[in-house]
Amino acid sequence: MIQETVSREVVVGIREGLHARPADQLAREARKWQSRIEFVGSGQRADGKSILELLTLAAEAGTRLVVEATGPDAREAVEAIGGLFARNFADPAGSTEHT
């Protein structure tokens, strides 16, 4: 099995920062992939599959994070997670409300 590491910088665009709901969305997306997924920022490293860990980043709007995936589907995982940030966590179904 190919263990590739792929990383990419993402920026938190949500006005209220990476709070509980986007952290939940992010962990759900990360859990779709086999690869280990971590976020690095503010001198910390957080497991991308854990909401609790993601919340420890306290990433406010404008924070730059590096998403790092290692595993057989690293490339696809980083692509999908990058997409989530790019569309600002908007629900594809249409709701953009963040609470």
Place this chain on the structure above:
Amino acid sequence: MKFSDFVAVDAIRSDVDADTKQGVIREMAESLVEAGKIAPAELESIVKAIMKREDLGSTGIGRGVAVPHTKHPSVDRLVGTVAVSRKGIDFESLDGEPVQLFFLLVSPPDRPGDHLRALENISRQLRDDGFCRRLKAAQTPTEIGDLLEEADSHGFVS
């Protein structure tokens, strides 16, 4: 941000009666009313707003912990409380674990930074297994208050 910056000590509950999501949220909101942190007239509106937020996605963040919350115009600063359920309550958490430890937060609509930092403090401290376990095993509100104070002053953060 520390626990003492937002947790109303008088509203802490060590053994909630409720066995449903809505029940525990109501019990905690009522404890904040009793502690004088939220106005009695706002109780229903706050419970409704927290439940509406839960409908968007569970606030169960894993490890048997949930952070039900809402913004509400009736508070002028972040207020919160802590409750423990002995038996655990199904909260539809991502990891599927029943929730035993609840941190309920009500924040002013214009202070998203405070809310984010309260979540950071809660999640950072609860990353420590020992702290998590001791909170869940606490027998009295005073014991919970003491543990939070200990975390504030020394940090269980390794």
